[in-house]
Amino acid sequence: MQFVRDRLNYLFRSTKGLILVAVAMIALETAVFGMLSGPMAEFGVRDVVVRAMRMDLVQAEREGRIIILYHSIAMAVVAIESYMITGLLKMKEFYRAAVRVFITIGYLMAMIFGMGFAYWGHNWALHGLYIAGLTLIFFAGVLLAIALWPWNKEAYQLDDAYARTKRGVDMERVAFFATAVTTLISAGFGAIPGSFFGNGFEAFLAENIIRYPEKSTMEYSVIGHLHIMLALVAIMITLIIGRWLNFKGILHKIAMPLIILGTIVLNLGVWGVVTPLEPVAHMIIYVGATPAMLGALMLVIFGWQKLIREGVAGIQKPTFLQKLAALVRDPLKFGPLWQMVFMNFTVSGIGILMAVRLDEIFRLWPAREERIELTGHWHVLSAIIATIILLYYGDMIGLKGKIRTLYGWAIILLSDIAFASVTLFEMKRLFISEATQQPLVNTVMLLMDFGLGMLLVILAMVMVWRLADLFKKKGRWTEERGQDDLSAEVR
């Protein structure tokens, strides 16, 4: 009994244990439900999985299933970010514990009962428990926002190396706070139409209504919600990575006000889509996105400079190649920042191109082509966020030496091959006709599946290792049990 109690204590009461559980849940869900679509369906794998797991897939309920699938994965990601924030930032122990309790119960309920409802017949008790799970996550978010209150003197920043006001208010904490609060408000933009359409049981995917010239307020709200929530998860992970890398100095002082301003304006723009401001909402969104992205650029510059500086320490006049080697020496530190840069080619760049040339290019294509761009675009952003989390997680669990290098580079290279392939697939109509596209489609599909499939294999290996470790008396988990304070690992 003590054996089980010790393991459960580690998994559900320590920072790293909680993160491990959430990563494992996402890995499991991705592995199982990833077999139901795309090439896996083509190869017939889906039919086998559906039969073996006795799933009940009603055609008319596909959109609803997918919405619950996205949400259950997203909730686990939000939980991971919350664990990281509560592990990295100073806050009262009561709030730290309360946030973790509520969000853990919440995401597990949302994931287990939501997926049960979506894929194994519509049992309304399960739906109720799914909604209860989402509600607990929201409540945890409220507690997190309270815990992050930056105008509490105990949370003031005393070190002048970091962005702070004259009175000492920690600007980075303000950024965390602003992101948490706007996330809570933006969640309402999904919850309200979710209740409206869900109770009427009329689920739809935003990408399927994008061309309708007249959308209802509720439809606009759904479109705004999905865009802003992903952007906020991305901003939050940027702040987390910044804290992990001990972001400071002049770039920190420039970046934090930019991120705060960008986050607030970005949200105002998105919230504006359900108001008479809708015609100019996109402009407000661009105005907000620009400083937020500039803030992230500051972090990348700071992080890369730091990696180079540390890597060439002791070399009097380092050459360009030596600096480059220093930059890429540790993929777990280089990777998250690189992924933020790579995101510009596969997500932001595509989004900007689409916005600028929408009527001239993209709206000349059929709606189904536009759907591919839209869904590809945000799938890549979600997956990039996931890889950044995995890279930080690799450092967190103490990967060292060759394993660290292999794990880090595998995540970077495999994911980037997949993301680049997705981008080519999305944009293929720019350079190839429908009639002649098949060889290109086959190749990019192969690369996508190879990249993502191998990434999942690596994740599975890590999870198996962590599972085996739990059976050891003095495994890695015993060390991690005492490493609750992630800020102690900030160097």
Place this chain on the structure above:
Amino acid sequence: MKRPIGPLLAVVLLLSACSPVDLNAPLPVYETGVDPEAWALVPAGEFLSGQHNDPVTIEYDYEIMVTDASVSQYVAFLNQALADGTLDIDGDQVVGFYPGDEFRAVKHEVEIAAADYLFVPLGDPASRFAFDGTAFSANPGYEAHPMTNVSWFGAWGYCGYNGYVLPSELEWEKAARGSTDDRPFPWGDEILRNNANFYASRDPFENMGSFGSRTSPVGFYNGQTYGGYATLDSASPYGLYDMAGNVWQWTGDAYEGQHYRYLRGGSKDTYEMDLRIWVRNNATPTYYSPGVGFRCARDP
């Protein structure tokens, strides 16, 4: 000696992505026994529309083509309409007159003024018909395949020339679903590979390693076995074939404030989710594709 296997594999992969596609690869020819000239009567009455099964009543009887318009049928139209001056050749296009739509300058709306518009392109290697400078003909083997690479104007023109119309979305949907239940596919609740021609459905016309999907002859999925390939009878409740898969079908509605025209039914190039009866696609009316065709409707 270390061999650069990784880079070699990458080069091979990249080259394979750029390999040319033979658009005129040999085609199996089968007689389906389904007459493209046949029409089905859809009686007035209520049916369940859309994904959420909204009851809708169509208060008149109408007839709709049992199959998509075939290449042969369209070629006959092109020859006749070109001869009588209804259509013109304009460079590499066959064009015809369209009287235009009311323009409301809604965001993203493009004005469709009265003018000549593209019906079909000439010289497109993906087209299944040929033009020798004086007459059109169906490519051998494709006579009974659905007419593709035809714009909305081309579909509208064909139907109008023959005294028909393009079906509205609701007319199309009722014809596909029938009036008795909320089935997602014209034949019922489930889809199997031999119900319809869709992406990677392993029909005798596709080669996913090379040219990908190709159209199947109209009415192909009628329960017959063709050269060892057994199809399921996938007619709609009113006896229509290919209402799911093979080619997207243009519908006739011109909606206020938008120039897009709507397509239904999914195609040989889409996953089965797009074959569900309520799924809508849309495109500018000048759009054409090897995966887009149409059928007409008329008064009984």
